[in-house]
Amino acid sequence: MAYVASITGIVFSETSNGASASVHFVNTDIPDFSTSGLCSWYADATIMGTNVLSYKANAYIYLDNTQFGAQNANLTPGSAGYETLLHEIGHMLGLKHPFETSTQNGNTLPYAEDSSAYTLMSYRDVGGPYSSFSPYDVAALNWLYGRDGLGGALGVGSITGARYFTGTAGIDTLTGTAFNDTFNAGGGNDTINGGDGEDTAIFSGSSTSYGFIDMDTNTIRVQGADGVDLLTSIEIFQFSNGNFRRSEIADTVAPPAPTLSIPKNANGYVNDNTPFLSGIGEIGATIKVFSGPAQLGAATVDAKGFWTMTSIALPDGSYSVVATATDGSGNVSASSAPFAFKVDAHAPSAPTAAFTLSAGANQPAFSGTGEIGTDIYLMDVSNAVLGKTVVDGAGKWSIASAPVANGNYSVTVQSADVADNVTAAVSKLVFSVNSSLNKVGTAGNDTMSGTAGNNALSGLGGTDLVVYAGARGNYTVAEASNGFTVTAKSGADGLDSLIGIERIKFADASVAIDIDGVGGQAYRLYQAAYDRAPDLAGVGFWMAKMDQGVSLSAVAADFVTQKETTDLYGANSSNTTFVSLLYQHVLHRPLDQAGADFWVKGLDNGVARGEVLKGFSESGENIAQLVATTHNGFEYIPYLG
Template sequence: MSLASGVNAIDSLVYGSWTGQAGAPATVTYQFLTSVPNGASSEDRAGFKPMTDVQKQATLSALALWAAVANITFVEVSSDANIRLGTNNQGDTSSGYSYLPEPGVTQVELYLNNTGSYNSNYTPGTFGPSVLLHEIGHTLGLKHPGDYNSTGEAVDGPFLPTATDNLDYTQMSYRQSMTNRGNYPVTPMLYDIQAIQYLYGANMSYHAGDDVYKFTNGQMSSCIWDAGGYNTFDFSDCTGLTTIDLHAGAFSSTRLAIGNVSIAYNVTIKGVITGAGGSTVRLNDAGDTVFGGAGADLVYVGAGDDAVNGGDGFDTASFTGAYASYKIVRSGDSVVVTGQGKDTLSGVETLQFADRTVNVADIVQVVAGGTGGNDRFVAQAGSESFDGGAGVDTVVYGGARSAYTVSTVSSGATLQVVDSGGTDTLTSIERVQFADGALAFDTSGLAGEAYKLYRAAFNRTPDDGGLGYWISQMDKGVALRDVARSFIASNEFKGLYGAAPTDAAFVDLLYQNILHRAPDAAGAAYWVGVLGQGQPREDTLAFFSEGKENTDAVATLIANGISYTPWLA
């Protein structure tokens, strides 16, 4: 019966099994040899010695690691075992060798090289434990994943590609870890577990409850098999940059880019605790929970309902889609983002989307009634209603100005903003901001004052950038007379009025530029007299700007909003 699965990662490791069929549990006996067995080859006999007590204990530990992941029951017997273990003199040709189970074979042997000091040192992460895991893997039916062998004999394919033929993926490889060289893994690895479970089935009683896996900077390379329960990865003792990926078959790093923790296939990890050095976390789709540490964490949310507490540090939650495809609601420190599952975030400073990054501080919960201050709302997909109440309130839209139709209703107190996704109703909203500009509807307020002053001082429609700057200054408390003083000091003003006009000339030009007529005699005399008595020219300019004639002249120009570019400084 063929054991081929059609999966390269499995078939590159599978050679045979003790049952002869895939997925069948097995009871495998073993014995520690005290003498060379009958029928042993001259190679097997060379320098034979029984295993030492240290080697026996290490063997039991290695058998337990294989039994933890697969439905294999190991039973020690004194004779006629399936697996017979000893040592011999292999010189410098190999660290150990084993025979593999085949149809009709009831016994195989495993020999460690008794001339190598590594086969007496079983400190985790050293070569010795890895040799035992490798050789026991052979006795269970696993082959080399590449065309190599200590004897130089050819190995039957298929083979793993070069990128995965290494100890990061399988103990059966001759090749070192790609990123953690010089360190040997302490468990069966990702492809080992997949292949051995294909042969014998998975051990579904191993760590079936709720488990916490705690890692440190110096974590030995390992693969996590866990049969069930609510399981958590705890990286809180890791002090540097870490990467954490909760997907089955993925690798995590307890320090920079070493990939020393992997998750076996069909394992679900749902909790993460990050450390102080900052983590990049990739969640699976099971609905995960993240507790952030003191570092700056970047969390890629999954398709489930995730809960992310960023903790200290400047933390970011990243979503796969465009901003407009999500609904975002903020309440205090909590933000709920719906569209890729329903994700609840707290202690997270920014939200990253495929097309933009949004500061959580800029998002205000959409409610019927804003605060008494200057509220900033971020519009979402669909139809929404915003009521800013008192203050200068802004609604932010993600698209370009041309994508929206903005109109006033209810005598200008209410706005409607329409796009392909719906119609929003804006009540007591003074500013509407787009990706490429903004409209101000406080035409009787600061934005209107700034617009009229441009017309008064320069006899022109304001440019969007300049107007945006002065609106921002007035929003911060700069008075209209102070803006007028700056205008009078500008080169543009001097070009229109002269570098040092007399009071009479100044008044005449105010009439011409603002009111577009010559001053009447009484008016001219009045204003020249006021200036002569010491009234600053900026006060006079501001008075003309706010006068009825200038206000009436611009009323129709700004009735549907004042175009400007928000000043970002």
């Protein structure tokens, strides 16, 4: 009973006078041959109004000495008899079986927790025999008695209304009363709110083995062997080496170094002289960003762990900046990794521009002056790029245009420097093209061919095909600013502009140039599913099906059932393995955990594998890595079925 007293605070005194005893232990033959122990009790009270004038309780604990005699004869801690004794003492103290309900208590435990590993009151043995109550038993006894005995300051019927809260080895959220509560959260990363009153939190180790971080004036994070706990409105912290008030606990743990990122272009320039900065840091910490000794700004990490700020105005030049995090106690983190960028907030000088265009021609020639080294862009009213060049060392530029379609043009000439600062010419170049060399299709599926000379062939809708009589080897197909160009190496075909055209047919080969459409989707799906370039007939078949309206999702669903795909990814692989192999065979890199978790969660929630394959196939990363292969089109064999 000394053990029971240690976890309840109840004082037990042994007596030889049965009439004066409250707890009776009986060694007897229990008639039910399957029962090793029993507990019965009764209580009697005299109550007047709200006053209890007298109270008498008696409990009887029976241990069988016949069928279970050998077991119950050994009451050494850790024996089966001792565990049976603890079970019956639990009943005496007010604990019930976890699977039973009553009019007073309808709560039960789920099957996974209805075992002796969680509570000795269970009939399902897992492990053991046990020499002490299991975690749920201790939590219940703490709640009932508060570890300070009968009529104490804690527990049911306490003199103050305060309670003793006990957690588990997992993640718990404990909320106190308005009185002086005690919390023992146990292991795991727990959240405790003491509420009003002077509340105490109990930890298993010495205060010197814990780290403390002040989150705000009322909340502190405590990290140690018990886990990482977030405590609010806790006044007393009880450790093995004593009790400490909040003011006596020093936060000496520096926050982790924050991350730092700044958007910049391919040349390393930010978009203006007040760059936008962002990153991740410890919640509530103050982030400061420095360039050398100069502070560029400060921000507070939000509740999700993110921070953003806009820098002070910076002169043109090159910079390397770092960020630090300072917590509420003044602890400063190590610096982030340095981040380099450049500032150029001055736009280039305005370019000059002129053009020449003969009557009936379709190739205007543009020229002008500009700031040396800047890029010159010719932009139409839809902001489509009609041409691009670089201003030479003499400050001059020129663009000999490929054939352009018939129509009216208003062209803006822009000069852009390495920092993406843009200045436009004062006046637009306005002209019209009306050339007999040009052809225009319909809104449907058109088949066109050029004439001798340089043509602009425009498709207005559908899947359009341009036919050339020569062999593929006599032509160069290249991506252009407004579509594609086809240049004959010899003969009369010349240089043609293909605008809004999807396919090209030569005498001996076919080429798909709808890289942003059906053709590109089919090519990328083949590459993703099989980790190889598509066979010409196969990609031609699926392009034909998609031209007829079959969705990319439907094609991807078919691909994941093919033998080549299942050989590569596994016919019955786990979702985790499937996603890992997609990273390997599609993106050709190790997985990033956050991205992989996203895809695995989707699969676990019922997203089809074909949809995930499609997602990888059409990802920006996969599109980018195939640009070099497909940007000038790719060959295929048309499906004629």
